Ligand code: FAD
C-alpha cells in the first residue's frame with residue numbers, strides 16, 4: 001500500500017520556482033472587518049458593567065482632539081465608527097462614538113495624556129483582525145487607530161534590521177524587505193490587514209514560528225506611549241544589551257494593556273532561494289506526530305512550516321473558499337499535513353524533501369502526498385490551510401479556541417469536544433503542529449448557549465489539567481481575560497496587576513490616596 005502511494009507521489013514530485021516565496025505570491029486580503037456577517041455575540045459582554053469612574057465623552061473633548069490632530073483625524077462619521085466598533089468575526093461589538101487617527105508619536109502622547117487627565121477610557125486598534133475581542137471597545141471607549149502611522153523609518157541592509165511605525169501592514173513590510181533580500185520573521189493569514197503593532201501587542205505566532213521563533217526574539221526595540229502620555233524610547237537596534245531589565249518584553253503580547261506601541265525595530269532573516277511545499281495525508285493522528293518527529297530529525301534545518309488540519313477542515317475549505325482545489329482529491333483521509341522547506345541549495349533541498357517523503361510513505365506514516373510543481377500549486381496548498389478561519393466564519397457561528405498542548409495529547413481534546421457537541425455543530429482541529437498549537441473551532445449555524453455549555457468550562461479545565469495554555473497565540477482579549485487563572489497562578493496574576501498599576505499596590509501598602517494613572521479599558525484590565 002505504502003509503495004503504491006510512494007509511486008504516485010514520485011510522479012507528482014516537481015520543483016517549485018525557488019526564488020519566489022510561495023505564500024508571498026498569493027496575498028490573501030481580508031477586509032478590516034468582516035461585515036458580511038451580522039450576528040453579534042453579545043452574551044459575553046452582557047455581564048460587564050461599565051466602570052462609572054470613567055467619564056463620558058463630550059463636545060469639548062472632541063474639540064480638543066480636533067485642535068491636536070486636525071479635523072480629518074477625528075472621526076465621528078457613524079459608518080466609519082461602526083466599522084471600528086466590530087471585530088473581524090462579527091462577534092464582538094462596542095459602542096464607541098469616536099475614532100482617532102493619530103499620525104505621530106507626539107499625537108498619540110497628547111491623546112493619552114488628555115484622556116488620562118479626563119478619565120476617558122481608550123482602546124488601541126491595529127488592523128482589527130484579532131480573534132478574541134480585544135481590538136474593539138467593550139462599551140464607549142475612544143478608539144485609537146494606528147493606521148495613519150504606517151511609515152518605514154529605516155532598513156539596515158547589512159544586519160537585516162527594519163525600523164518602522166506600528167501601523168504598517170504586515171504584508172507591505174513583507175514586500176518591502178523581500179525587495180531587499182530579506183523576509184519578515186512572521187507570516188499569518190491576516191497579513192493583508194494586520195499591523196506590525198498589533199502583531200507585537202498580541203505576540204502573534206503564525207506560520208513561520210517553527211523556524212524563526214517568537215517576536216520576543218525578533219523584536220529588537222520598541223517605542224511605546226504609556227497611559228499618561230509618557231513616551232518610552234526603547235527603540236534600540238542592538239542584538240545584545242544587558243543593561244537592566246529588558247522592558248520591551250512587557251509590551252510584547254500585553255494586548256495594549258500597558259501602553260500603545262508606536263514604533264518597532266525588527267530583526268529580519270535573509271531570504272533564501274529555495275522553497276518547496278508538500279501537502280500530505282495521514283490515516284491517523286499518531287502518524288502526524290511521528291511525521292513531525294521524522295521531519296525534525298531528517299529535514300531539520302530546512303523546515304519552515306509544519307501545519308496540520310483534519311478532514312473536517314478540508315471539507316469546509318472546499319465548500320466555502322472560492323477557487324481553491326483539494327490538493328489530494330482522489331479519496332478522503334483523516335488528517336492532512338502541509339510541510340514547507342526553505343533553504344539555500346535548490347537541488348539539495350528538493351532531493352532531501354523527496355527522500356524524506358518517500359521514506360515516510362514506505363514507513364506508512366504518509367498515505368498520499370504531492371509536492372507543488374509551481375508557485376500557483378504552492379499558493380493553492382497554502383490557501384487551503386490559511387483559509388480555514390475564513391471558511392469557518394462563513395458557516396454562521398464559530399467558537400474559537402487556541403490551545404498549547406503537548407503534541408501527543410493535542411488531538412484528544414478535539415475528539416472529546418466532538419463527542420460532547422454531537423450533532424449540534426461541526427468540530428474542526430487544525431493548527432501549528434510543529435509548535436504544539438491546536439486551533440479548535442466549533443462551527444454551527446448560529447450561536448447557542450446549549451453548544452457553549454458543552455464546550456466551556458470543559459475545554460479550559462481540560463487544557464489546564466494538561467498544564468497547557470488557553471491562549472497559545474491569539475491573546476486573552478475580552479473572550480478569555482477572566483480565564484487567565486486556567487494558565488497562570490494567582491501569584492503571577494497578582495504580579496501582573498501590580499505591573500499594570502503599581503499605584504494600586506502602593507495604595508494598599510501605604511493607604512495613600514493616589515490617583516490611578518492608567519485609564520485602559522482593554523479587557524485584560526478587568527481581570528488584573
Ligand atoms: P488588532 O486586532 O487591531 O488588535 C489586537 C490587540 O492588540 C488588541 O488588544 C488591541 O488593543 C492591541 N493593539 C493593536 N495595535 C496596538 C498598538 N499599536 N499598541 C498597543 N496595542 C495594540 N494570530 C496568530 O497569532 N497567528 C496566526 O496564524 C493568525 N492567523 C490569523 C488569520 C486570520 C484570517 C485572522 C483574521 C486572524 C489571524 N490571527 C492570527 C489573529 C490576528 O491576526 C493577530 O492577533 C494579529 O497579530 C492582530 O493584529 P492587528 O493589527 O489586527 O491587531
Ligand code: MLT
Pocket residue numbers: 131189206385386388389431432439
Ligand atoms: C490560523 O492559524 O489559521 C490562525 O491562528 C487563525 C485561526 O485560528 O482562525
Ligand code: ZN
Pocket residue numbers: 206431432439473
Ligand atoms: Zn494560528
